[in-house]
Amino acid sequence: MRFNKLDLNLLIALDVLLKERSITRAAEKLNLSPSAVSNSLSRLREYFNDDILTQIGRKMYITPLGEDMQDSVRNVLNLIESSILIQPNFDPATTDRTFSIFCSDYTQMVLIPHLLMLAEQQNSNARFRFLPQIENPHKSMERGEADLLIIPSDFVSAENPSDVLYEEDFVCMMWNDSAIAHTPLTVAAYANAGHVSMEPSAHRRDFFSQFINQEYGINRHITVSTYSFAVLPSMVVGTENIATVHARLARQIARIWPLTIKPLPFAMARMKQCVQWHQYRNNDKGLIWLRELLVKATSQLDISPPA
Structure with a gap:
């Protein structure tokens, strides 16, 4: 099928090429030979009068036009899939989705x-x-x-x-045998304690640290950081550290690990x-x-x- 002289099948190849930035990987995803994908890229270059992907050393880089088209091409394919390809009826017992x-x-x-x-x-x-x-x-x-x-x-x-x-509410968890588990958890005690924190990436501060700093002026002393919420409670075992955890997760973990649950010493919206x-x-x-x-x-x- 063609639209304005463009073979619409090429949009599928373009979408995968822009994502993978590799003819070999795109060929694997499309279940085609590398030469067939290379031919599709040549036709796309000719149609758009742009390299779209440029080889520099061993890597392929997207041109500015390719960057501009990336989201648009995906949106077009999403619209086609959601409007035409998705079956109007759904039976959970027979679906293969x-x-x-x-x-x-x-x-x-x-x-x-x-x-x-x-x-x-x-x-x-x-x-x-x-x-x-x-x-x-x-x-x-x-x-x-x-x-x-x-x-x-x-x-x-x-x-x-x-x-x-x-x-969901948030609570604090600490090791059963820690000193902090047997004393009142005040704002001052929370601020002075060491903390185990989930940090989603190197580029973003975790949600709790941002909230506590903005609302109460507390800069938590992070002694351990990890990428997982689920392991936070286990990482306070044997220490005087605190983990600030989702309440339902805390109750699950406390059934397994020797941990004490205490409410936050300050107000926090659910x-x-x-x-x-x-x-x-x-x-x-x-x-x-x-x-x-x-x-x-x-x-x-x-x-x-x-x-």
């Missing part, structure tokens, strides 16, 4: 087990792929790499629809955990089913699984 969901390890421990149990009860044949923390999850969703984002409301994009799934999806996917029956299942799963959050 794989749903890709961006969420933290905290969400995978607290919410996702309930989602999977509900899917099992419906004899669902759907598969689930959970994606790791990245700097800009919305870009992943817009490129079609993720079907849903499950993220706090502070990080929800205004460009796409979202719903609040549930609210976190609103949201689900977000691309505006093009509003009528996707499969995502509607999945979002409804997530809502049902939240009603079971405070029901403890078997020990």
Whole structure:
């Protein structure tokens, strides 16, 4: 099929080439030979009168025009997929779809087990792929790499629809045999303690540090930083450190590790955990089913699984 003399099949090749920046890797993704992908790139260069990808040494770099086209091409393909290729009906028992969901390890421990149990009860044949923390999850969703984002409301994009799934409190955890576990946890004690912190990347401060600094002028002394919420509590065992943790996660971990849970010594608004999806996917029956299942799963959050 052609549009303005452009073979629309080339858009698929262009999308993968711009993502992979390699003819060899693009050929693997497209299940084509490298020579076929190289030919597609030549035709794209001729049509747009631009190199699109330029070889410098052993690497390929995207030209400014290629950078400008990257999001537009992905959006076009997303629109085609959501409008034409997604089947109008969805049956969880017969589907062969794989749903890709961006969420933290905290969400995978607290919410996702309930989602999977509900899917099992419906004899669902759907598969689930959970994606790791990245700097800009919305870009992943817009490129079609993720079907849903499950993220706090502070990080929800205004460009796409979202719903609040549930609210969460935060608590402090410390080792049972630490001195700080047997004394009142005041603001001063919190400020003077060592802290174990989850830091999402080298470029961003963690949410708690920003909030506490802005609201109370406290600069936490971070003695240990990690990329995972789930391991925070275990890292205070044998120390005088504190981990500030989601309350539901804390209760799960305290069943396993010798840890004490104490309330925060200051007021902090509850976190609103949201689900977000691309505006093009509003009528996707499969995502509607999945979002409804997530809502049902939240009603079971405070029901403890078997020990």
